[in-house]
Amino acid sequence: MLAFVIRRILQSCMVLLTVALLAFTMFRFVGDPVAQIVSLDTPAEEVRKVRESLGLDDPVIVQMGRYLYKAVQLDFGISYQFRQPVIELLAERAPATLELALISSFLSLAIGIPMGVYTALRRDSLFARVFQSISLVGVSLPTFLIGILLIYLFAVTLGWLPSFGRGQVVTVSGRWSTGLLTASGLKALILPAITLGLYQMTLIMRLVRAEMLEVLRSDHIKFARARGLTTRAIHFRHALKSTLVPVITIAGLQLGSIIAFAVITETVFQWPGMGALFLKAVQNVDIPIMAAYLMIISALFVTINMVVDLLYAFVDPRLRATIKG
């Protein structure tokens, strides 16, 4: 078990290193940050000084080494546009994104799994057909369009919910600003959470349905029927558990992409999260922020992946043996 975790951590470090190198080299070609910082009539001498102070005239390999060395200490440098440490900027924005992502994932699992089970068990019922059709819409409509439609309906036309922002936030334990504790914060969360989670929800529903139908045809379910077990035991004790093994993986990976792709939802709803910050950084060629964001997202992905593997083993005894060895 410990060996497995250590091996996975080493692998994760390799992945992160690769991402860091890629990110760093890629951003070398995005544009000249100095041009963004200085104005058009700045004397050449001053431009040179700025370049020097940012370490931009050192050889690329030196810059890369310096960057990595600092990154492992969570020092991602100073943002060109805000003149603040990047890590502070991200830490400020992280609660907004994480709250949005976690609530969306929770919603998509809490609604998607029961809907998938229902559509698999009552395949021919009216509701199952309706759910199936709705899920097609969820899978095929782009996120920004769903967001705009929701805003139009619930914020503009009906006026029930705010169309942008996070509402009122409260700071807990000094650092974490949460919108979950105020009424306006919760109201502001509803539309973005639905927008961000709808695709995942329909994906999970369709996945659970397909998996469950597959499992219901399998030999051990046939044998469970022949043993005379109750329908409830067959469906929920045996079939559902087998179904959830692959669903865990997908749901885990989806959590990663929910966080990463919150960019679009955050933009539509002007949600003050990391995604919005990243987008602004892209517009201003703010390399430190972009690189740090990429690093943090890939670190999240890698961590989630590892947790998923461990969860997998927790559910499936066959994998426990592999992991122990």
Next chain:
Amino acid sequence: MTPESVKTPVLELRNLVVEFVTRHGTLRALDGISLSIAPGEVLGVVGESGAGKSLTGAAVIGLLEPPGRIASGEVLLAGQRIDQLPMEELRHIRGKRIGTIFQDPLTSLDPLYRVGEQLIETIRTHLPVTEQEARERAIALLAEVGIPAPEKRIDGYPHEFSGGMRQRVVIALALAAEPELIIADEPTTALDVSVQAQIIAVLKKLCRERGTAVMLITHDMGVIAETADRVAVMYAGRVIEIGPVRDVVKSPKHPYAKGLMGSIPALDERPERLLQIEGSMPRLTAIPEGCAFHPRCPHVIPKCHESRPVLEHVGAGQVACFLHEVRS
């Protein structure tokens, strides 16, 4: 008749017809199956793949996969009709009065639950016992099917057992609630030859001790000869010969049964080559008129094309063939 055979059979099928309704019309997969199994008797059911052996087993326990359904005929368990019971009542019969063993022990058990959990849930579904009593019973069952150190193995997962050991667990599960009848569908086909004999021995011993009747579905004539009391030979969804195992194996009456028995290699004699039946079994969509076997039969007579032979008593058994009708 001896008083023994007057007893109500454990299982009786009367003219059982199973059909599949498809877009291309109705396919008749079982066409008038009639057979019975006496208490404690082992009835072997043999035939090629697709003859309807497994389907017969599935029809008895009410687990035909849709669109398959029983179109007509009766299934009687100890004299009581069970083919029209509501789903829930049939479920109480499955596992409690009729145990089932499937072909592949590697996939029959739920991989995510311990062997003991599966035994205990089966026992507690059918018998009013406490968790602790069920566990003791489960350990006793595992010991009976020959699993060493059952009090330890009961907490193992299926993947920790070998194929043969898993089939023993499946047998223990089938016997968990002391059924009157076991339907064993190819119980040894997926196993190594060396393990097959052990599994058959365990099954035979336990059923004899408990007086459990067995419907042994297989295409392995060796297993039949060794285990069964009587044999039913199936062809294209019909029973074409049924009788005591010695008669059917040593002196089959139906030309198809003759061909089937002739295709078993024997160790003591060395024929030039094994007997082979020309052609192959017809598909469900193209079962010929009259006797389904007539296109392949070496002794075909005009009557075979027109009307369908029914099972008639010949000696100790029954045969569905005009050749024997003519003779008797």
